[in-house]
Amino acid sequence: MKPYVISNVGITLDGKLATIDNDSRISGEEDLKRVHKIRKEVDGIMVGIGTVLKDNPRLTVHKIEARKEDNPVRIVVDSKLRIPLNARILNKDAKTIVATTKEVDKEKEEKIKKLTEIGVEVIKVGKYKVDLKELMEELYKRGIKKILLEGGGTLNWGMFKENLVDEVRVFIAPKIFGGKDAPTYVDGEGFRTVEECVKLELKNFYRLDDGLVLEFKVKK
Numbered sequence: 001m002k003p004y005v006i007s008n009v010g011i012t013l014d015g016k017l018a019t020i021d022n023d024s025r026i027s028g029e030e031d032l033k034r035v036h037k038i039r040k041e042v043d044g045i046m047v048g049i050g051t052v053l054k055d056n057p058r059l060t061v062h063k064i065e066a067r068k069e070d071n072p073v074r075i076v077v078d079s080k081l082r083i084p085l086n087a088r089i090l091n092k093d094a095k096t097i098v099a100t101t102k103e104v105d106k107e108k109e110e111k112i113k114k115l116t117e118i119g120v121e122v123i124k125v126g127k128y129k130v131d132l133k134e135l136m137e138e139l140y141k142r143g144i145k146k147i148l149l150e151g152g153g154t155l156n157w158g159m160f161k162e163n164l165v166d167e168v169r170v171f172i173a174p175k176i177f178g179g180k181d182a183p184t185y186v187d188g189e190g191f192r193t194v195e196e197c198v199k200l201e202l203k204n205f206y207r208l209d210d211g212l213v214l215e216f217k218v219k220k
């Protein structure tokens with residue numbers, strides 16, 4: 001069994017998540033409130049270590065009224081345990097799970113000890129890279145039935161490639177960032193053929209702020 005996964009992003013018309021200098025101010029205030037309403041409804045929010053290192057996010061419900069208990073569990077996918085101990089995602093506002101691999105050297109063992117001491121749960125799945133399918137099963141076992149996947153592009157690819165995403169919600173801003181090295185909604189190696197690609201069914205769309213929200217179901 002696996003959690004139901006909603007992938008949400010704010011992108012530009014050219015599909016970028018941020019500029020080449022990592023400026024990711026894409027959503028307007030109303031769109032951020034929409035995202036925080038989803039955060040309040042789910043059991044977990046998941047990001048890759050790339051997003052933690054670049055954005056230092058809080059990943060709590062803070063754009064709409066909420067109590068501490070409304071904050072979902074924060075999940076970071078981090079094979080090499082690069083997470084800084086002072087990352088905001090490790091603060092006391094909510095529980096945090098760090099998913100890493102089973103390959104553990106002395107340095108990693110010490111970091112796991114420090115993380116555990118500050119109340120972080122460390123889940124070990126996969127050998128060299130976090131095994132996302134196994135991680136989903138482990139999260140489900142812990143009562144995490146609904147997850148908001150908040151990127152970035154590399155983790156999004158990993159999740160789509162493994163067919164682990166059930167729903168897609170995107171805010172498209174009327175902006176073009178350009179840049180072949182700027183992160184896009186889905187990066188990674190990419191599918192080679194149309195047959196292999198992820199197919200979506202458009203369910204809803206509406207204007208918000210200065211852009212457009214699109215909602216899709218992933219065809220399974």
Ligand SMILES: NC(=O)C1=CN([C@@H]2O[C@H](COP(=O)(O)OP(=O)(O)OC[C@H]3O[C@@H](n4cnc5c(N)ncnc54)[C@H](OP(=O)(O)O)[C@@H]3O)[C@@H](O)[C@H]2O)C=CC1
Nearest residue numbers: 009010017018048050051078079130151152153154155158
């Ligand atoms: N506009 C928006 O809505 C959003 C924008 N962003 C932007 O996205 C950018 C960050 O994206 P990106 O750099 O791609 O980082 P990600 O957040 O996607 O993290 C990627 C890292 O996750 C780790 N990982 C571990 N296991 C896996 C796996 N099985 N599959 C995929 N990844 C795995 C890898 O590091 P390791 O091997 O070390 O574990 C990998 O490098 C930032 O610029 C951020 O601002 C992010 C979210 C939302």
Ligand SMILES: Nc1nc(O)c(N)c(N[C@@H]2O[C@H](COP(=O)(O)O)[C@@H](O)[C@H]2O)n1
Nearest residue numbers: 009010024026027055057058059060150
């Ligand atoms: N939906 C959305 N729109 C944007 O324009 C964004 N830049 C993001 N970024 C995501 O939100 C995280 C920040 O969360 P906190 O405010 O710190 O709680 C960031 O790391 C991205 O995952 N999302």
